Amino acid sequence: MNNSSASDVRYEGKFLRVKVKGNWEYVERCKTSGIVAILAVTEAEEIILVEQFRVPMNRRVIEIPAGLAGDVAGEEDEALAEAAKRELVEETGYEAQGMEYLTEGPSSAGLSTEVISFFRAAGLKKVSEGGGDGSENIQVHAVALRDLEAWIEGKQKEGCLVDYKVYAALYFQPGRPAR
Numbered sequence: 001m002n003n004s005s006a007s008d009v010r011y012e013g014k015f016l017r018v019k020v021k022g023n024w025e026y027v028e029r030c031k032t033s034g035i036v037a038i039l040a041v042t043e044a045e046e047i048i049l050v051e052q053f054r055v056p057m058n059r060r061v062i063e064i065p066a067g068l069a070g071d072v073a074g075e076e077d078e079a080l081a082e083a084a085k086r087e088l089v090e091e092t093g094y095e096a097q098g099m100e101y102l103t104e105g106p107s108s109a110g111l112s113t114e115v116i117s118f119f120r121a122a123g124l125k126k127v128s129e130g131g132g133d134g135s136e137n138i139q140v141h142a143v144a145l146r147d148l149e150a151w152i153e154g155k156q157k158e159g160c161l162v163d164y165k166v167y168a169a170l171y172f173q174p175g176r177p178a179r
Contacts, residue, residue, distance in 0.1 A: 028113040033070030033077065035107070035114050036084040039169040040065060040094055040121040046142040048092050048124075049166065051155070053137065062141075062155050063163040065091045066116070084119040092140045093130030097123025102172050116165070120172055145173070 011018040016027050029035075040048040047064075054061045067090070069083030070076045078086075081099040089095050102118040132138040143151045148170075152162055 026111060026113065029068070031071055031076075032068040034068070034080050034083065035066065035116045036069055036080055036087060036119060037064055037066040037116050037165055037169070038084050038088050038096075038099070038119050038121050039102070039172050040088060040092065040096065040124055041145070041174050042094075042124050042142060044142075045145050047145055047148060047169075048088075048094055049141045049143060050091050050130075051139040051141060051160065052132070054161075057161055059159060059161050061161045061163055062152065062166060064165050064169045066165070067091065080117045081119060084117075084121070088121055089127065089130070091130050091132050091136070091138050093126055093128040094121070094124045095127045096121035097125070118169070118172065120174070 008019045008021055009017050010020055010025070012030065015030055017030055018025060018027055020026075042048065050063050050065055051060055052063070053059070065088050067083065067087030069080050070078045072078070081101065084099045085096055099119045099121060102120055104115050104117040106112070107114040107116050130138065130140045141151075152166070156162060
């Protein structure tokens with residue numbers, strides 16, 4: 001993820017650093033080896049989504065499950081597929097029998113060095129309530145794909161933002177091949 005020299009670091013906090021290259025300012029994450037996002041659709045054709053308050057937006061946001069790889073002490077070399085499995089259980093309470101790599105791409109190419117690796121979960125089984133780790137307050141939603149458009153409209157009327165990765169994930173619904 002680090003694509004520039006340390007000499008251009010302007011600020012480094014616990015989780016982020018701000019860098020400058022030429023006239024461009026950008027951020028990168030500290031202490032992580034990757035970012036994962038997971039498309040999880042149950043056998044009942046329900047997409048698993050999460051809702052949580054996001055401080056930078058000052059609003060609740062609807063998202064697909066996602067998280068960091070290599071951010072746990074002693075697990076810095078965590079494989080992305082394993083991180084996806086771990087994050088899915090942690091956030092949603094669903095365990096996946098398998099994770100299929102789909103694609104990867106930048107989250108905000110003009111702001112961040114982040115590259116998100118997309119996975120599709122297979123063989124889902126509910127094993128816990130989810131809700132995130134102790135620092136998160138995640139609400140889990142299992143939404144029938146046939147009702148998703150109306151459900152999203154309702155959440156937007158409640159004031160929620162919808163992360164664009166929800167829509168991107170729909171491109172890779174089960175039955176559609178990975179890139």
